[in-house]
Amino acid sequence: MTIYVGIDDTGNSESVGTGKFARIIAGELSKDYPVYGVTRHQFYVHHDINFSLHNFGAVIHVDTEEEHACDIFELVKEVMQDNFNDGSNPGLAVAHENRISPAIVAYGKDAKEEVLTSKRAKNLAVNSNIRLESIGGNGSGVIGAVAGLGLAYAGNDGRFLQIGRIRKLKGPQPVENLIGAGIDGIFTPDGRSITKGIIFNEGDKPVKPCPINGKVILFVNEENGVLNAVTRD
Template sequence: MRILLSIDDTDNLESRGTGELASLIAEDLELFGWGRSRHVTRHQLLLHPDIPYTSHNSAMCFEAEIDEEALEPLIRHAGAFLQRESAPGSDPGLCVAVVDRVAGVEMLHFGERAKETVLTKEEAYALAARLGVHLSEHGGTGQGVVGALAGAGLRLGGNDGRMKGSLDIAGVMSVADLLGVPGVDAIQGMEGETVAPEDLVRVADKPKTVMVGGRSVLMVAPAQPEDGVRWQTLHRRELRRF
C-alpha cells in the first residue's frame, strides 16, 4: 500500500531539524523491512503570531510503499520515535495516511488553508477522523498535528514542497545528463518553458529540486548567453513559492 507519513513541530532553533527526524523514520522503515520510502519534502505553512511554531513552521512528509501488515507497527514506531527524539519545548504531531483510502481533495484543501490561515487541533482531528487518517500528538501541546495533517495534504496534491537536502552537482551539464542524476525526475523552466535534452544548464552549488506534478523537478531559468549555456538553476530563495 502507498502511504504518506508527515510530521511537524519536532524541533527548536538548537536541535536537529524536523526534516532529519523524518529521514530517520524513513530509514528505519526500510531497515525493518517494512517497505521503500521516497523523497522527504518540506512544506512551508503560515507564519503567524497565533501559531506557536518552534522554528520555521514547516511540515516534513515522505511517501512510502509498505506491506499492509506493517502499517500499525510503523505508526507505533514513528510515534515512539517522536516522543523520544523531539526537542524540548516542541509540540510534535504525526500523520499517516493510506493514499487509496482518503479523499484527496479535502486533505489538499486543509493543507492549502494551513498556508493562509490559523487552523486548530479540533479541525485537524475532525478531518482525520472523517477520512480515516491516523493523527496523533507526541509531546507538549501536540499542536503539531495541524501541520502534520497539512503536510500530508500538500504532498498528496503533488505541487507543493521543496525536497530535503540538495543535489551534489555543480558546473555546466546537459539536460540529458542532469536527468540521469539520482533525485531528478524532470527539468523545466520556472515559467513553464520546455527544455531540450541537448540544452546546457549552469548548475549552482547545491541546487534543490521541488515537487511539481508529483515529481522531483529541477527548476531552471534563462541564463545570460555565454558559451552556449541556455539555462541556470535557481537559488532557494527563488523557490519560495514551493
C-alpha cells in the same frame, strides 16, 4: 500505492530541525519499506502560530500497502519519542492514499493561508480513519502533520528534501547527472526545457526539485548563460 507520513514541529532552536529529522526517520523506514522520497511543505507564517523557525512540515512517501500503516506509525512514533526536544510540539499523522479525503486536501491548502486549529485536524483524522497523535508539547504539531498529508497527496506543492540520489550530488552538476539521479525534467520558470549545461546551486547544497503533476521537476534561472537552481515552496 503510497503511505504518507506527516510530521511537524519536531524541534526547537537547538534541534536538527523538521527537515533533517524527517530524513533520519526516512532512513529508519527504508530498512523495512521502500521510501520514495521526503517533501517539505510551507505553512502560513503568522504571530498567532507557534513554530520554531519557518513553520513547515515534512512528509515521507512510502511505496507500500495499507496493511503496513499501523506498523509504520508505531515505528515513527518510537523514533520521535526517543528524540523529543523540550519546547517542541511534535505531531504525527500516517495515512494510506485511500484515506486522504478531499477535506484533508482542503485542510492542507488552508494551512498555507490561515491560522488553523488542532481540533479540526483531530476531527479530520477521526472521520477519515487515519492515525494521528501528538507526541508531546501543546499538541499543535498535529495541525501541520495532517496538512502535510493533504498537500503531499494532492501534489504540486512544496519541494523534495530527498528523492533518488540527489542528496549525493553537491556543487555544480551537469544536467545529465541530475536527471539520472531522480529528477524527471529541468525547466526555466517561463517553460523552456533544459537538456544540457551545468546547474549551480547555493553553496554546496543539493538541489531541491518540486513535485509537479506526478513528476520531479527542477526549476532554474538562466542569467548570462549561467543556470542557477531555483528554490520554490
